[in-house]
Amino acid sequence: MDRRTFLQRSGGLAALLAGAQLVGGDPLEGGVAGAAARLVPADFPVGTPILVLIDLAGGNDATNLVIDPNDPWYYDQRQGHGAIAIAADQLLPLKGTTKALNPAFAWLAKRYATAGDVAFVLGSGENVAHEFSHFAAQHYRQAASFSPSVTTGWLGRFNDLMAPRSPFASVSTSGVHPALLAAQTPVLSVPSVQNFDFTIGWEWQDDFRAALQQMAVPSWAKGSGGLAAQQNLASTLTAQVAVAGAWNETVANTFDSTDIAQQLSTAALLIAAGIPSRTYVVTYGSFDTHAGEDAAEDTLFGNLDAALGQFFAAIEATPRAADVVVLCTSEFGRQQTANDSAGTDHGQAGLDLLVGKKVRGGLYGLPPKTAPADRLDDALVPTVDFRSTYATVLNHLTGSTAVAQELLFGTFEDLGCFR
Amino acid sequence: MAAIDAGAADESRERPRFWGAGATRVSSNPGQIAHIWRRLGFGPTAADLAHGLAIGPAALIQRLLNAKMTTPTQWALPTGETWETMVEYLGRELNLMAYSPNPLQERMAWILRGLVVVGMVDAVNFDQFQQYTTLLRTNPLGSYTALLRATAVSPAMMVYLNGYQNQVGHPNQNYARELMELFSLGITNPVTGAKNYTQQDVVEVARALTGYTLDWQKGTISFDPTQFDSGSKTFFGVNQGNADLNAVISAVSRHPSYAAFVPARLYRELTGLQPSPATLKQLGTLWTSSGNLRAVVSAIVTSPTFLSPAAIGSKVKTPVELLVSGARICNFNLGTSDYGWLLGSYMNQNPYQPPNVAGWPAGRVWLNAGVTMSWSGIVDDLVHSARSQEGGLVDQIYATSKPAQAVSTTLRLCGLTGASPSTLKALTNFATFEAWDVNRASGLLALALLSPEFAIN
Numbered sequence: 001m002d003r004r005t006f007l008q009r010s011g012g013l014a015a016l017l018a019g020a021q022l023v024g025g026d027p028l029e030g031g032v033a034g035a036a037a038r039l040v041p042a043d044f045p046v047g048t049p050i051l052v053l054i055d056l057a058g059g060n061d062a063t064n065l066v067i068d069p070n071d072p073w074y075y076d077q078r079q080g081h082g083a084i085a086i087a088a089d090q091l092l093p094l095k096g097t098t099k100a101l102n103p104a105f106a107w108l109a110k111r112y113a114t115a116g117d118v119a120f121v122l123g124s125g126e127n128v129a130h131e132f133s134h135f136a137a138q139h140y141r142q143a144a145s146f147s148p149s150v151t152t153g154w155l156g157r158f159n160d161l162m163a164p165r166s167p168f169a170s171v172s173t174s175g176v177h178p179a180l181l182a183a184q185t186p187v188l189s190v191p192s193v194q195n196f197d198f199t200i201g202w203e204w205q206d207d208f209r210a211a212l213q214q215m216a217v218p219s220w221a222k223g224s225g226g227l228a229a230q231q232n233l234a235s236t237l238t239a240q241v242a243v244a245g246a247w248n249e250t251v252a253n254t255f256d257s258t259d260i261a262q263q264l265s266t267a268a269l270l271i272a273a274g275i276p277s278r279t280y281v282v283t284y285g286s287f288d289t290h291a292g293e294d295a296a297e298d299t300l301f302g303n304l305d306a307a308l309g310q311f312f313a314a315i316e317a318t319p320r321a322a323d324v325v326v327l328c329t330s331e332f333g334r335q336q337t338a339n340d341s342a343g344t345d346h347g348q349a350g351l352d353l354l355v356g357k358k359v360r361g362g363l364y365g366l367p368p369k370t371a372p373a374d375r376l377d378d379a380l381v382p383t384v385d386f387r388s389t390y391a392t393v394l395n396h397l398t399g400s401t402a403v404a405q406e407l408l409f410g411t412f413e414d415l416g417c418f419r
Numbered sequence: 420m421a422a423i424d425a426g427a428a429d430e431s432r433e434r435p436r437f438w439g440a441g442a443t444r445v446s447s448n449p450g451q452i453a454h455i456w457r458r459l460g461f462g463p464t465a466a467d468l469a470h471g472l473a474i475g476p477a478a479l480i481q482r483l484l485n486a487k488m489t490t491p492t493q494w495a496l497p498t499g500e501t502w503e504t505m506v507e508y509l510g511r512e513l514n515l516m517a518y519s520p521n522p523l524q525e526r527m528a529w530i531l532r533g534l535v536v537v538g539m540v541d542a543v544n545f546d547q548f549q550q551y552t553t554l555l556r557t558n559p560l561g562s563y564t565a566l567l568r569a570t571a572v573s574p575a576m577m578v579y580l581n582g583y584q585n586q587v588g589h590p591n592q593n594y595a596r597e598l599m600e601l602f603s604l605g606i607t608n609p610v611t612g613a614k615n616y617t618q619q620d621v622v623e624v625a626r627a628l629t630g631y632t633l634d635w636q637k638g639t640i641s642f643d644p645t646q647f648d649s650g651s652k653t654f655f656g657v658n659q660g661n662a663d664l665n666a667v668i669s670a671v672s673r674h675p676s677y678a679a680f681v682p683a684r685l686y687r688e689l690t691g692l693q694p695s696p697a698t699l700k701q702l703g704t705l706w707t708s709s710g711n712l713r714a715v716v717s718a719i720v721t722s723p724t725f726l727s728p729a730a731i732g733s734k735v736k737t738p739v740e741l742l743v744s745g746a747r748i749c750n751f752n753l754g755t756s757d758y759g760w761l762l763g764s765y766m767n768q769n770p771y772q773p774p775n776v777a778g779w780p781a782g783r784v785w786l787n788a789g790v791t792m793s794w795s796g797i798v799d800d801l802v803h804s805a806r807s808q809e810g811g812l813v814d815q816i817y818a819t820s821k822p823a824q825a826v827s828t829t830l831r832l833c834g835l836t837g838a839s840p841s842t843l844k845a846l847t848n849f850a851t852f853e854a855w856d857v858n859r860a861s862g863l864l865a866l867a868l869l870s871p872e873f874a875i876n
Contacts, residue, residue: 132596134776134777189787189788191793195765198791199795200799201799203858204849204865207862208862211866212869215866215871219841225874226875229875236787240792286775288775290580290591290593291584340589343584345591377622
């Protein structure tokens with residue numbers, strides 16, 4: 001069966017059930033075979049909270065996203081954003097606050113004012129390592145730990161707890177995001193819903209698939225690369241029919257062709273189809289705006305804003321409209337003094353953005369102090385530990401503060417961003 | 420790269436048991452020969468295995484180490500800036516990786532591509548990118564310090580990390596940081612754990628790197644003293660006077676962590692294991708401030724650890740490694756297809772666009788559905804090409820006539836020297852599912868290339 005034939009044959013629930021049957025009789029590990037049974041909607045009922053994390057990779061300049069038009073240091077030519085600061089009359093006011101949004105966020109500003117379900121956590125960052133390196137900072141963020149021995153991601157640990165070994169538990173729309181790395185639960189990477197299938201030569205069909213299934217039966221030693229490769233093949237085979245069956249051309253066509261819109265389209269299609277994943281991670285950027293930041297942000301922010309609008313329009317046409325929360329976060333903010341190439345270098349405090357019907361809109365955290373004397377190597381000093389945002393989200397996802405404590409290796413304040 | 424990676428951590432902590440319990444061990448020796456080819460090149464053919472077995476692992480390693488460097492004439496890389504040239508160039512590069520008479524040169528150039536990283540993004544043009552790949556391919560077993568100097572002033576690097584925009588006044592810290600963090604020192608010393616530099620050092624080094632400007636018409640870099648910060652700079656705890664770019668590279672090459680950082684990376688790349696402090700110290704004495712790549716690589720691959728069971732099979736093939744090794748096995752001409760879009764959009768390893776300045780991740784992140792399904796599409800191409808070759812792989816498998824023998828022949832032709840009971844059962848069942856014919860033979864080849872064993876490096 002070629003891709004076209006396959007896609008014609010597959011669709012909706014029939015495909016989900018076919019997926020369940022595909023692995024039903026296989027001697028796979030209980031978790032993998034059991035996962036097919038979890039496809040039944042009763043095991044992932046409407047009302048199950050779903051997180052879509054958008055990683056603004058490269059260090060988003062929070063200072064140029066939520067802007068304080070009354071802060072003279074923002075506009076300062078010598079020690080502020082100067083040439084790349086955005087004039088007050090172009091900003092989009094955040095209703096009821098003294099802050100304003102970058103003009104690229106037209107949809108978000110309107111949503112903030114009308115739906116009241118957009119929250120910004122100001123000053124989010126870390127005061128543990130004061131890390132200016134992308135890769136060290138990303139590690140801390142993804143692991144939610146400052147210990148080099150932690151090799152799982154915070155959402156991977158969440159999935160190990162909530163849906164251990166389910167091939168559907170965690171979806172990454174761009175490769176495998178490290179935040180999803182788990183001890184047991186595989187990461188389902190979905191580069192495209194439409195083309196989510198093996199290519200199998202015309203000479204062989206079911207016998208070839210059967211052989212792939214047989215090769216995936218675990219037989220390498222625990223912990224070995226061979227076993228990991230077998231498990232990947234098994235979970236890929238299990239997920240394949242259900243994921244491809246989530247394709248919906250009408251919905252897909254409502255999304256832009258930009259990278260971020262396409263990734264959010266994947267998430268929306270899978271959520272709409274009832275794929276039992278509580279966690280989606282989207283990697284977007286680069287936000288590493290060392291030069292030409294103003295022009296870069298017009299595109300980066302503008303495409304994100306449009307894609308968020310398309311995503312929520314798609315989700316709100318499904319029964320899971322109230323279940324989905326989007327979290328945008330980044331490894332750090334940027335320095336306050338613009339360099340001579342109209343950019344900013346690596347900084348410290350950034351911001352987190354939450355959107356979704358269960359979000360209680362508003363500004364959270366505390367705006368960092370911007371005067372040069374209050375900065376750390378020209379960067380804003382964080383006022384909120386990023387793990388507080390994680391704890392807030394985990395508390396919402398699980399309804400229990402105990403889970404966040406366990407997964408984050410400590411107690412972090414719930415910021416109260418959810419209704 | 421510091422990003423978390425369960426696979427990489429596993430590689431360092433546990434004894435890889437890939438060829439352990441449950442394996443059908445043909446013999447340890449073919450496993451070593453295949454391993455040498457996977458790590459010093461891009462995987463063996465059956466002929467490579469036979470040749471390696473005849474001369475033995477030590478002689479094979481020496482032969483690969485001492486192969487004559489190939490020259491630009493042999494590379495025959497196309498020039499030009501058109502889209503067609505880019506496609507042709509990628510195909511030619513992949514063919515070089517698969518078929519160069521000096522496999523280690525290509526392996527090392529590829530390792531360096533993931534270490535001294537330039538992405539063809541933003542304003543980096545293809546002409547500049549070609550100059551960069553040439554720098555890496557010319558002598559990837561020479562002086563790493565010389566390579567740092569050459570890449571530092573290369574237009575590709577200057578544009579990629581904003582070096583040409585780093586001017587006196589408000590310097591741009593981008594290259595200064597990544598030069599130290601990713602290209603030469605790392606954040607901390609791997610033995611002592613001490614920080615290698617401070618944020619203030621980044622600022623001061625950035626000042627020393629000022630003064631370079633880009634000619635947009637010609638795409639070339641030149642030094643403009645009026646854009647250079649000629650004040651005195653202090654970094655690494657020392658007043659470095661009126662240091663410039665060359666002084667920065669010299670200071671970096673004398674930093675205590677310089678002798679540890681790249682040697683440790685090479686050790687991980689080649690063995691799949693973490694070096695012990697004692698090993699690192701030993702490699703550091705060979706490395707010296709010149710960054711002697713040949714001495715360090717030679718020491719690593721002639722050490723007993725390199726051929727140990729812990730090292731063999733301890734890595735995961737990246738998409739580029741899957742493609743190149745599969746093509747070499749199937750005698751497939753990578754210059755005739757454009758796999759750039761598939762590698763990039765579906766497998767996340769566009770050779771011209773690493774995800775960021777840290778290059779590509781390593782380890783088990785590559786064991787994922789997107790890669791596996793895309794690989795099945797490439798395998799389909801490889802197998803149908805092999806099928807059309809007279810006396811090619813499919814013919815050789817078909818000629819075995821006995822299905823049981825066909826399975827072991829297929830594994831050997833794919834450079835696989837061990838297989839799990841699951842894979843053996845799958846191949847055997849498939850071979851006997853219908854009457855033995857060329858369809859069965861080509862299907863066996865496809866399955867072997869899609870097997871969990873083939874995904875391991």
